Amino acid sequence: MKGQWGKLGGYFLGTLLVSAAVTLGLPMLGGGSWLPQLISEEGSSIDVLFWGLVAVCLVIFAIVASLVIYSIVHFRAAPGDLSDGEHIHGNAKMEVAWIIIPTIIVTVIGVFSYIVLQKNEIGLYDKAAASKKGAATMQVDVRGFSFGWAFRYKDRDGEPFTGASDAAPSPELVLPVREVVKFNVLSCSGKEKLGRVREQVVRELSSAGKHNEFAEIKPGICEREWNQATQEDVEATEAEAKAIYDARHKKADGRDLTADEATLLDAQPIFHGDSNDIDVNHAFWVPEARLKIDAIAGLRTYVQWEPTRVTGPNDRFQVVCAELCGSGHNGMRTDMCVVDAATFDWWIKLDEPGRRAAMCVNLRLLSCFGADVNDRDTVIGKLNALTKTKPGANCDEAEEAAA
Secondary structure (H helix, E strand, O other), X not given: OHHHHHHHHHHHHHHHHHHHHHHHHHHHHOOOOOOOOOOEOOHHHHHHHHHHHHHHHHHHHHHHHHHHHHHHHHOOOOOOOOOOOOOOOOOHHHHHHHHHHHHHHHHHHHHHHHHHHHHHOOOOOOHHHHHHOOOOOEEEEEEEEOOEEEEEEEEOOOOEOOOOOOOOOEOOEEEEOOOOEEEXXXXXXXXXXXXXXXXXXXXXXXXXXXXXXXXXXXXXXXXXXXXXXXXXXXXHHHHHHHHHHHHHHHHHOOOOOOHHHHHHHHOOOOOOOOHHHOOOOEEEEOHHHOXXXXXXXXXXXXXXXXXXXXXXXOOOEEEEEOOOOOOOHHHOEEEEEEEOHHHHHHHOOOOHHHHHHOOHHHHHHHHHHOOOOOOHHHHHHHHHXXXXXXXXXXXXXXXXXXX
16 A cells, blocks of 8 residues: 555646646746736735635645546556446545545635735724724725726815816726725716706706606715716706606696607606616726725725836726626726826826826826926826827837927
């Protein structure tokens, strides 16, 4: 048996080396790696946990595969042998072992995962514990909807940054380097136009003594915090509400409806409670930061991380949806970039037209000039003109365009 254990050990070692080489080497054939580059402080512990799990999985796979290979080689039936194999009714020691050993492995993985999670979440829910790591120095409200993202920026106390008179949400995520950022994540429906302008509709119909069922629906969290109704929204919704009101009373009086009126009534949803929050769930994720969190309709979730490096001209980071959310899921992504503190202080005070010029494609090139840029508005204007024709421009081309 001693010799057999040696053979089994050889099979194990060989299987482990081959499986490790295949697992770790395949991505390198194309010059890549299993993980994208790391841009967050918290992601380093997640990487350690990930590679630890990979090592455990490789060992378990090698044990199972070596036993299978050993059995095939040493216990295969001789040619022409059609007899039944030996009948085995169980082995109590083996059964205890394959219960206890996996339990220990899963418990150890759970404990280490909990430690990493607690380390990354210090100060997220417990302000007293924040002193151990450093509480978030700013917040970002993240709004996921079918199918896109919107971002609003706040200070550590949750108050909007002062400066810009036009504080429209940003379609891209821009962060300052070396600032712990708390993300307040929420999924909002792209189908809530009527809900966003409920107050204006109710006010008009109530003044005429008319009942409106929107008044019976409690405003949801998205409507309370992300009211972005335009005047066109208001006018269109008021007109539609009036047409619905007239068609319903016409039907109640027994009068014939026109085809358009019948179609309008048939298209109206039946509301049950807070229906303006209806949407599928999404997931907020920047792969290079490692951390992600579900974006749940009507329920706020939180995650925090600290960017560690300024985004350069060759970097391409994106916020992506990590939850299959419908036909537009593959396109639910937007650019994300990290800038130096001085550039962020300048960027956060821009109005909406200014931010349209200072998109990530241009902010990446702005990093070519370092943190001491005298006139960022002028430089960004020139970079914006450059990237419209050449979005993949390098630092040399950026410096030439800005000269």
